[in-house]
Every structure is written in C-alpha cells, then in structure tokens.
Amino acid sequence: xxxxxxxxxxxxxxxxxxxxxxxxxxxxxxxxxxxxxxxxxxxxxxxxxxxxxxxxxxxxxxxxxxxxxxxxxxxxxxxxxxxxxxxxxxxxxxxxxxxxxxxxxxxxxxxxxxxxxxxxxxxxxxxxxxxxxxxxxxxxxxxxxxxxxxxxxxxxxxxxxxxxxxxxxxxxxxxxxxxxxxxxxxxxxxxxxxxxxxxxxxxxxxxxxxxxxxxxxxxxxxxxxxxxxxxxxxxxxxxxxxxxxxxxxxxxxxxxxxxxxxxxxxxxxxxxxxxxxxxxxxxxxxxxxxxxxxxxxxxxxxxxxxxxxxxxxxxxxxxxxxxxxxxxxxxxxxxxxxxxxxxxxxxxxxxxxxxxxxxxxxxxxxxxxxxxxxxxxxxxxxxxxxxxxxxxxxxxxxxxxxxxxxxxxxxxxxxxxxxxxxxxxxxxxxxxxxxxxxxxxxxxxxxxxxxxxxxxxxxxxxxxxxxxxxxxxxxxxxxxxxxxxxxxxxxxxxxxxxxxxxxxxxxxxxxxxxxxx
Amino acid sequence: xxxxxxxxxxxxxxxxxxxxxxxxxxxxxxxxxxxxxxxxxxxxxxxxxxxxxxxxxxxxxxxxxxxxxxxxxxxxxxxxxxxxxxxxxxxxxxxxxxxxxxxxxxxxxxxxxxxxxxxxxxxxxxxxxxxxxxxxxxxxxxxxxxxxxxxxxxxxxxxxxxxxxxxxxxxxxxxxxxxxxxxxxxxxxxxxxxxxxxxxxxxxxxxxxxxxxxxxxxxxxxxxxxxxxxxxxxxxxxxxxxxxxxxxxxxxxxxxxxxxxxxxxxxxxxxxxxxxxxxxxxxxxxxxxxxxxxxxxxxxxxxxxxxxxxxxxxxxxxxxxx
Numbered sequence: 001x002x003x004x005x006x007x008x009x010x011x012x013x014x015x016x017x018x019x020x021x022x023x024x025x026x027x028x029x030x031x032x033x034x035x036x037x038x039x040x041x042x043x044x045x046x047x048x049x050x051x052x053x054x055x056x057x058x059x060x061x062x063x064x065x066x067x068x069x070x071x072x073x074x075x076x077x078x079x080x081x082x083x084x085x086x087x088x089x090x091x092x093x094x095x096x097x098x099x100x101x102x103x104x105x106x107x108x109x110x111x112x113x114x115x116x117x118x119x120x121x122x123x124x125x126x127x128x129x130x131x132x133x134x135x136x137x138x139x140x141x142x143x144x145x146x147x148x149x150x151x152x153x154x155x156x157x158x159x160x161x162x163x164x165x166x167x168x169x170x171x172x173x174x175x176x177x178x179x180x181x182x183x184x185x186x187x188x189x190x191x192x193x194x195x196x197x198x199x200x201x202x203x204x205x206x207x208x209x210x211x212x213x214x215x216x217x218x219x220x221x222x223x224x225x226x227x228x229x230x231x232x233x234x235x236x237x238x239x240x241x242x243x244x245x246x247x248x249x250x251x252x253x254x255x256x257x258x259x260x261x262x263x264x265x266x267x268x269x270x271x272x273x274x275x276x277x278x279x280x281x282x283x284x285x286x287x288x289x290x291x292x293x294x295x296x297x298x299x300x301x302x303x304x305x306x307x308x309x310x311x312x313x314x315x316x317x318x319x320x321x322x323x324x325x326x327x328x329x330x331x332x333x334x335x336x337x338x339x340x341x342x343x344x345x346x347x348x349x350x351x352x353x354x355x356x357x358x359x360x361x362x363x364x365x366x367x368x369x370x371x372x373x374x375x376x377x378x379x380x381x382x383x384x385x386x387x388x389x390x391x392x393x394x395x396x397x398x399x400x401x402x403x404x405x406x407x408x409x410x411x412x413x414x415x416x417x418x419x420x421x422x423x424x425x426x427x428x429x430x431x432x433x434x435x436x437x438x439x440x441x442x443x444x445x446x447x448x449x450x451x452x453x454x455x456x457x458x459x460x461x462x463x464x465x466x467x468x469x470x471x472x473x474x475x476x477x478x479x480x481x482x483x484x485x486x487x488x489x490x491x492x493x494x495x496x497x498x499x500x501x502x503x504x505x506x507x508x509x510x511x512x513x514x515x516x517x
Numbered sequence: 518x519x520x521x522x523x524x525x526x527x528x529x530x531x532x533x534x535x536x537x538x539x540x541x542x543x544x545x546x547x548x549x550x551x552x553x554x555x556x557x558x559x560x561x562x563x564x565x566x567x568x569x570x571x572x573x574x575x576x577x578x579x580x581x582x583x584x585x586x587x588x589x590x591x592x593x594x595x596x597x598x599x600x601x602x603x604x605x606x607x608x609x610x611x612x613x614x615x616x617x618x619x620x621x622x623x624x625x626x627x628x629x630x631x632x633x634x635x636x637x638x639x640x641x642x643x644x645x646x647x648x649x650x651x652x653x654x655x656x657x658x659x660x661x662x663x664x665x666x667x668x669x670x671x672x673x674x675x676x677x678x679x680x681x682x683x684x685x686x687x688x689x690x691x692x693x694x695x696x697x698x699x700x701x702x703x704x705x706x707x708x709x710x711x712x713x714x715x716x717x718x719x720x721x722x723x724x725x726x727x728x729x730x731x732x733x734x735x736x737x738x739x740x741x742x743x744x745x746x747x748x749x750x751x752x753x754x755x756x757x758x759x760x761x762x763x764x765x766x767x768x769x770x771x772x773x774x775x776x777x778x779x780x781x782x783x784x785x786x787x788x789x790x791x792x793x794x795x796x797x798x799x800x801x802x803x804x805x806x807x808x809x810x811x812x813x814x815x816x817x818x819x820x821x822x823x824x825x826x827x828x829x830x831x832x833x834x835x836x837x838x839x
Binding site for chain 1: 521536537538539540541542543546548550551552553554555556557558559560561562563564619620621622623624625626633634636641642643645647648663679681
C-alpha cells in the first residue's frame with residue numbers, strides 16, 4: 001500500500017500494517033504468528049488505513065545526529081572504566097568556626113584587641129591584611145601571627161585595621177561562618193623579617209566513570225515461517241505497520257520485502273539505534289541484578305539528562321514562572337568573572353513547550369520594558385489591512401548584556417509523550433531546556449563536550465545469526481549447511497555496549513519545570 | 518552574633534556496588550557535584566497556587582505534623598517570623614499568594630519587590646539570620662520539597678532518595694527534641710507510679726511480650742525502651758508516637774483497661790480469633806464486629822456475666838499452658 005504521512009505528524013513510518021490486534025512481535029516468529037497478522041479480514045475500506053491525527057510521535061533521531069559529530073572516546077586498556085582530572089575552581093578562604101573566646105567579646109577588635117577566627121586554609125601569613133566579606137564595604141583584619149592547625153581548619157589571630165581604634169570594632173555581620181576573606185595588602189615595617197607567603201596551589205581532582213551494561217535484541221524465525229512469501233494474490237507485498245522514529249526532513253522509509261527476515265533485520269537495526277538514543281538521554285544511573293536478586297550485578301549508567309540534573313547546573317522553576325529575567329540571572333551568574341561580555345552566547349536545546357514559554361516570556365519582557373511597539377511598523381507586528389490583518393510576532397532569540405545572544409534550537413527528542421503524571425489542561429510535555437556548552441570556545445552544541453564512549457575492541461555494534469536447520473539466507477543456502485543446533489529455523493541477534501559521557505558538566509545547564517510533589 | 522541557617526548537601530555512599538562511577542569518585546573527595554556547579558532554587562508553588570513560604574502557619578506541611586506539640590511549636594515560630602520579616606522589609610505582603618513570591622514578575626536582580634533565586638552550591642550554604650533577606654531565603658528554602666527537612670528525615674525516606682540538600686538547623690531540632698524528651702520523661706514517671714498489675718496491662722496493650730510470669734524489672738525495661746523510641750517500628754501502632762499511645766492506655770479508666778487487657782490476652786491465647794475483616798470469633802460463632810465493640814459490650818453492666826466467663830476461660834487457658 002502507499003505510504004501515508006499525516007500533516008502535523010512526524011515520527012511514524014508507515015511501512016507495513018498489522019491486523020488490529022496489539023500483540024508484540026516479540027522474540028519468535030512462527031508460521032501461525034505470521035499468518036495471524038493477516039487473518040481473514042472484512043472488506044477493505046477505500047482508504048485502507050486511517051491514521052488518527054491524535055496519535056503522537058515517539059521521537060526523532062536528531063540527538064543521534066548531534067552526538068555523531070563528536071569524536072567517540074575509545075577505552076583501550078584492561079578496564080571498563082576511564083579517568084580524567086578536573087580543575088577545582090578557586091574559592092576564597094572562608095570562616096568555618098568562631099572560637100568561644102571571640103564569641104564572648106562584646107566589641108571584638110576595639111582598641112587593638114586581638115581576636116581569633118578559624119579559616120579553612122592557611123594561605124594568609126603574618127603581616128598580611130585581608131578584606132572580610134567584601135572588598136568594598138568589609139573591614140580589614142591584620143594577621144598578627146602565622147596560622148596554627150585547628151581541627152579541620154586553621155586558627156588565625158587578628159587585629160582590626162582602623163583609623164579610630166578606640167571607637168571602632170568588628171560588626172557581628174562580618175563575624176559569621178561562611179564569610180569569605182581575601183588578601184588585600186601586606187604591612188612590613190623597618191625591622192620586620194616576616195614577609196608574606198605565596199597563596200595555595202591550584203587544586204585538581206581525579207574522577208572516574210565506568211561503562212554501563214550492554215543492550216541488544218534477538219529474534220527467532222522458524223523455517224516454516226521463512227518459507228512463506230509475504231504477498232497477496234496479485235503478488236503485491238503484504239503490509240505491516242511499525243512504529244519507528246523518523247529523522248527531521250527525512251522521507252518515510254518504505255519496505256517492500258516479501259520475505260520476513262530482511263524486514264526483521266531492518267527493524268532490529270532501527271530498534272538498536274532508537275534504544276541507543278533513549279538510553280543516552282534518559283537512562284537513570286543505578287544497578288540491577290540478573291534474575292532480580294543474587295546474580296550478576298549490572299550497571300545502568302546515566303544519560304545526559306540525569307548527568308546534568310544530578311551533577312551539573314540545575315534550574316527548576318515553577319510552572320508558569322519562566323521569564324527573561326530567569327535567563328538573565330542564571331547565565332549572568334555563570335558568565336560572571338568567567339567569560340568576557342563580548343564572548344557570551346547561549347544555545348538552548350528545547351522542546352515545543354519550551355519554545356512556547358520562551359517566546360511568551362520574551363514577549364512579556366519586551367512589552368514591560370518601557371519600549372513602545374508601534375503596530376504600524378512595516379510588516380513587523382501586523383500584516384495586511386482592513387478586515388484582513390494578521391497578528392504576527394514572536395521572539396525566538398534575545399541579546400542581553402548578562403547573557404549575550406540566547407537562542408533556541410528545537411530538539412525533538414525532548415518532545416516527550418504525554419503522561420498522566422502531568423496534570424493540567426495542556427497535555428504537551430513540560431518545557432525543558434538543555435544547554436550543552438556555555439563556554440566561549442564552543443558553538444553551543446554538544447560537539448566534543450558530550451561524547452560517545454566505547455571499548456576500542458568493539459567500535460560499533462555487533463550482530464549475527466545462529467542457524468538451526470534453516471540458513472538465514474534462505475532455503476538455497478540450507479542445503480549442506482553447517483547448523484549450530486537443530487532448532488527448526490534460525491535466530492538473529494544484535495548487541496552493543498556504549499555509553500555517553502559529558503567531559504565538563506560545569507559548562508552545562510538544565511532548566512526545567514519543577515514537578516508537583 | 519545571630520543564628521546561622523545552614524543548608525548542606527547530602528553525602529551519599531556509593532561504595533556498595535564497588536563500581537568506579539563519577540558519583541562515587543566525587544563522594545570519595547567529599548563532593549556531591551562537579552566543582553563550580555550549583556542548583557538554582559525558587560520558592561515552590563503548590564498545585565493550589567499557594568507558595569511554600571515557610572511563613573504560613575496553616576501550610577499543609579505543618580498540618581501534616583502528627584505530633585501536636587511539634588505542630589504548635591512550628592505554628593508559633595512561623596507566625597512570629599512572618600511578622601518580623603514583614604516589618605523588616607517595609608510591610609511587604611508575605612502572604613502565601615502574594616506577588617512577592619512570583620519570581621517571573623521580577624524585573625532585575627535588584628528588584629526588592631520580588632523574591633530572588635538562591636544558588637545552592639556543594640557543601641554548606643550559610644544564611645545569616647541577622648539579615649532579613651537571608652532569613653527570608655532560609656525560611657522558604659527549609660520547606661522546599663527538594664530539600665530534606667533534616668538528614669534524619671532523608672534517611673527515614675520522608676524525601677526522595679535523589680534529594681541533594683538538607684536543612685542543618687540544629688536550633689529547631691533542639692527545641693523539638695527538648696519537647697519530646699520532656700514528654701518521654703513525664704510518661705516514664707507516670708509509668709513508675711503505676712501498680713505492678715497495671716504496668717503489665719499497659720505493657721501488653723502496647724504490644725510487648727509480657728505474661729503473668731514476666732518479672733517487674735523486665736516489664737519496666739521493655740516499656741522504658743519503647744518510650745524512648747520516637748515511634749512504633751512495627752505492630753498495630755506502627756508509625757504512631759509511642760508516648761501518645763502509652764498515654765492513651767495510662768489515662769484509661771481502670772475497668773476499661775482491664776477489659777482491653779483481657780481481650781488482648783484472649784486473642785493471644787486463641788480463645789478469640791480476629792479475622793482479616795476485623796470481626797472477632799469464638800470458635801465458629803461471631804462475637805463482635807471489632808475489638809471496640811467487644812470492649813463496649815463487656816463494659817456494659819448487663820454483660821458482666823460474659824466478662825466473668827471470659828476471665829474464667831483465660832484462667833483455665835493459662836493453667837493449661839503451665
């Protein structure tokens with residue numbers, strides 16, 4: 001039959017059609033099974049298949065296109081794991097404890113009074129002057145002796161730097177756990193022999209990750225099933241419908257096999273790809289045991305969503321409260337003191353619901369910005385005239401000083417199927433924005449920050465056939481064949497083991513609606 | 518110096534599986550996420566449109582607190598805090614539906630008429646309660662559904678396992694703990710003053726394995742141990758406060774306590790059987806639709822003969838057991 005596509009519906013490939021039962025094809029095709037797909041039917045309706053508009057697509061494969069642009073990482077040693085180092089960003093020394101002797105002082109630091117604090121590092125040495133809390137508004141403490149180890153930190157003795165020492169003392173605002181300090185000056189007198197020490201070295205940490213478990217499909221076909229020709233009386237191939245994702249701008253795939261095996265093999269390959277994409281995005285980290293309890297421990301590794309959610313930058317906002325200011329504050333914070341204003345840009349991969357909230361947020365922001373939008377500005381907002389005016393404007397990008405250019409890209413993988421967990425009138429999946437790389441060196445895509453990982457000895461998936469009493473290439477090859485067993489037919493299998501890895505999670509941001517608890 | 522509010526990351530143990538994972542690697546270094554990354558939090562909006570502000574004495578999470586004392590402490594605390602913060606912030610409305618809590622209405626990071634997000638980083642995040650804005654932030658963060666109310670609450674399973682932060686609020690924990698300890702000590706002192714016979718009756722009704730031959734010391738130790746637990750871990754009263762259930766029996770009229778105890782023993786010694794639907798049977802004949810009905814029946818003056826019969830049967834059964 002002719003392949004049908006329905007306007008507004010993407011993702012279905014109508015290659016073959018089954019009778020109306022809901023049985024899965026599963027692991028085995030025998031003759032009865034195959035016949036039952038085409039059991040005696042009533043007369044054909046003239047359209048043969050009516051595709052319902054309300055059917056939803058599964059997803060497309062644009063994620064796979066993107067990941068394929070990154071160079072895969074191949075593990076080439078005697079291990080399932082790999083390691084890398086991460087540089088720890090600099091953190092200012094901070095107060096981690098206030099000794100009781102300081103707490104007891106009513107006016108700490110008054111008239112040259114010494115007081116003590118516990119900091120988390122020992123990088124300030126005798127004669128140093130440090131600012132407390134803020135370079136602008138914070139007081140200055142003078143270090144009177146080198147720090148001493150003290151439980152988890154270092155005990156410092158300070159005096160207050162002041163022009164009015166008899167009046168001036170340290171406000172309790174600055175004597176709080178968590179307040180940060182910074183070296184501002186050093187005071188060396190004529191007879192001082194203690195100069196300042198150098199600050200601490202940069203810190204890096206070694207990280208590990210292991211390859212997750214494999215995945216695969218199998219299917220057996222009996223020789224009686226293999227003997228059948230999938231065609232009708234006039235010789236036309238019979239139709240079977242399968243659900244299969246479709247790449248953007250790709251024509252629906254067609255199959256006109258009259259033998260069952262080529263079709264099953266084609267379908268199995270597609271299923272392998274679909275599962276790969278699903279696990280790479282949505283797989284949740286954890287372990288399971290074969291058979292449920294006492295057998296082999298198997299690891300499911302995290303897909304990009306869970307990696308970003310658990311270990312990267314995460315923003316969860318309330319439904320209906322996405323705003324342009326949210327983007328400003330989130331990315332403004334990430335770029336601040338890291339990326340020059342001129343080099344800032346953000347590419348957000350999102351779903352259709354994400355486009356909706358983004359455009360609405362920008363429209364609200366623009367209309368509240370104080371600018372006056374003139375309806376009569378060329379064809380910018382309104383087109384046509386009289387009774388035939390088209391209202392037509394939406395923003396799909398914005399530029400702010402804090403963020404640089406922020407633009408959206410539709411990642412159809414994120415258009416999730418609707419679920420009963422999401423209450424509300426809009427059954428469109430909730431908005432989610434994935435930012436794969438905010439660094440200035442990147443084009444914002446996941447290229448080389450997110451990579452596929454596999455064993456070097458298995459750089460792609462493997463597949464094969466276990467021939468029983470029928471060769472997988474058909475009857476002709478079954479004469480004098482070498483059989484693996486006496487199963488009356490043959491078996492196909494496909495298997496792969498690969499994972500996804502985000503090199504630098506600090507470059508990523510996940511923005512999503514907080515679920516209702 | 519003012520109080521410091523603290524929200525810390527939950528350190529999880531990933532060593533069980535023995536696999537080399539990123540989570541495990543971070544955990545070994547005392548980290549929970551990639552250095553430099555953080556989680557942006559906004560006040561949580563309930564499905565009914567109310568915000569969880571941490572300043573609402575009628576909030577659902579407060580109503581759910583089963584312990585009445587704990588609930589009252591929390592209601593008083595949040596009411597006072599709301600008044601204090603409203604005054605400190607120039608009379609701004611901090612009601613549960615106030616526009617203040619809607620971050621999307623905020624026009625900039627300087628907008629003081631609307632709440633600002635908080636970025637929680639790995640480790641300890643401190644909030645100086647001397648500063649009204651920080652105290653405000655701490656108030657809504659400590660009731661946020663993605664932040665466990667305490668480490669123990671996360672361990673108990675009151676929050677999802679994937680929760681990343683918890684409130685490390687020693688003062689509040691201390692006040693609640695103090696009140697609980699007072700109640701426990703009062704209950705123990707009440708138990709002390711009971712007759713040995715009543716002690717055994719109460720202990721049996723609490724579900725403890727106490728018979729007529731159990732020594733007084735053993736009864737005391739068992740009841741003392743259970744009162745010091747916050748809640749029953751198993752049995753009929755699973756999940757309920759031990760002190761509350763104890764007080765229920767301790768304050769019961771003597772005759773009712775006696776009847777309840779007799780029924781309890783009759784069930785234990787298989788004179789009565791309780792079917793899964795709650796009905797009580799003696800042999801094949803139904804005695805009562807539930808335990809409460811049987812208590813009422815035996816407490817009635819007209820049915821004292823039945824009570825005496827039950828007492829006789831119990832005595833015989835106990836003798837037979839010896």
